[in-house]
Amino acid sequence: MKFGWRLFVGISLFYGITTVIYALWAKEVVGIVALILSTCLAALIGFYFWFTDRRLGSTLPEDNLDGEIADRAGEQGFFSPHSWWPFVVALFATITGLGLILGWWMTLIGVAALMISIMGWSMQYERQ
Amino acid sequence: MAASTQTHEQDSFHASSTRPNLVAVGTIVWLSSELMFFAALFAMYFTTRSVQGPEVWAEYTERLAIPFSSLNTTILVLSSVTCQFGVFAAERYQPRRNGSLLKISGWGMREWFALTFLMGAFFIAGQVYEYAHLVIEGITLSGNAYGSVFYITTGFHGLHVTGGLLAFLIVLIRTSYARKFGHKQATTAIVVSYYWHFVDVVWIALFASIYLVK
Numbered sequence: 519m520k521f522g523w524r525l526f527v528g529i530s531l532f533y534g535i536t537t538v539i540y541a542l543w544a545k546e547v548v549g550i551v552a553l554i555l556s557t558c559l560a561a562l563i564g565f566y567f568w569f570t571d572r573r574l575g576s577t578l579p580e581d582n583l584d585g586e587i588a589d590r591a592g593e594q595g596f597f598s599p600h601s602w603w604p605f606v607v608a609l610f611a612t613i614t615g616l617g618l619i620l621g622w623w624m625t626l627i628g629v630a631a632l633m634i635s636i637m638g639w640s641m642q643y644e645r646q
Numbered sequence: 647m648a649a650s651t652q653t654h655e656q657d658s659f660h661a662s663s664t665r666p667n668l669v670a671v672g673t674i675v676w677l678s679s680e681l682m683f684f685a686a687l688f689a690m691y692f693t694t695r696s697v698q699g700p701e702v703w704a705e706y707t708e709r710l711a712i713p714f715s716s717l718n719t720t721i722l723v724l725s726s727v728t729c730q731f732g733v734f735a736a737e738r739y740q741p742r743r744n745g746s747l748l749k750i751s752g753w754g755m756r757e758w759f760a761l762t763f764l765m766g767a768f769f770i771a772g773q774v775y776e777y778a779h780l781v782i783e784g785i786t787l788s789g790n791a792y793g794s795v796f797y798i799t800t801g802f803h804g805l806h807v808t809g810g811l812l813a814f815l816i817v818l819i820r821t822s823y824a825r826k827f828g829h830k831q832a833t834t835a836i837v838v839s840y841y842w843h844f845v846d847v848v849w850i851a852l853f854a855s856i857y858l859v860k
Contacts, residue, residue: 548696551685551688552688555682555685556682558678559678560678562677562681563674566674570671574664578666595667595668596830633812637815637816640820641819641820
């Protein structure tokens with residue numbers, strides 16, 4: 519992640535400098551706010567990558583110039599094998615959105631069903 | 647080569663301890679996109695403010711109840727602190743309290759998160775109360791430009807807090823189902839705390855620009 523954090527901190531510095539130039543030049547608050555938050559966007563990712571890199575404390579295969587593809591082998595994380603829940607969530611998100619056009623009663627039903635389906639999605643592997 | 651064969655002490659947060667936690671990295675990248683969502687709201691707020699002129703703003707910001715919203719803000723900021731204590735408990739794999747409910751030092755992740763949930767719910771209830779008062783005083787969503795930007799910015803933030811409350815509920819239910827509290831449960835608790843801190847920081851910025859910068 520060494521390359522990662524340097525990249526994002528670099529982008530953040532670029533946005534920071536741009537913000538200062540823009541602020542001196544345009545003297546207009548909307549663009550300044552947008553540029554400050556763009557700086558924060560890159561800084562957030564950059565900081566987190568730097569922090570994670572430090573926390574792991576070892577050179578990751580992607581930072582090793584002599585690294586091999588095989589070095590990345592091992593557990594990557596948990597990935598859902600198969601699930602219908604995202605479809606259910608998308609369906610009720612659609613109904614919630616449609617309700618804004620067709621009538622509030624539809625949105626209310628949609629929001630309630632959306633909450634239940636989000637719970638179903640996030641708890642599908644832990645139900646007893 | 648060398649990195650993957652080294653054995654590391656098991657870190658609660660990184661399952662294989664030589665790889666970054668994908669869920670956490672994904673959450674941070676998503677939160678940075680959320681930041682741009684709020685950037686659009688801030689830009690909208692400041693555009694409307696500069697187009698409408700200072701008189702309109704002076705007239706309506708007079709009606710905001712600063713002491714009440716300051717109390718509400720303090721509750722939300724403190725809920726971030728309690729949330730972090732929950733994360734510390736999750737990092738030592740302690741889901742439940744050891745001892746009585748009054749012994750705060752023995753609290754586990756669930757007790758801290760339940761307290762955070764209550765504080766977040768207090769914030770939302772306070773916001774609804776504040777909205778009701780402002781509507782009575784004539785600031786409505788469709789009434790004028792000030793009302794529109796006020797309710798859209800604070801309302802979207804309120805929806806985010808409500809989403810966070812749902813996330814806390816999911817964490818509490820999941821950890822009550824899980825037979826043992828492990829790396830996976832700790833990750834869930836930690837990424838929810840990232841989201842909560844993010845929403846909190848956004849509120850501080852919103853509060854400063856809507857209530858304080860008149």
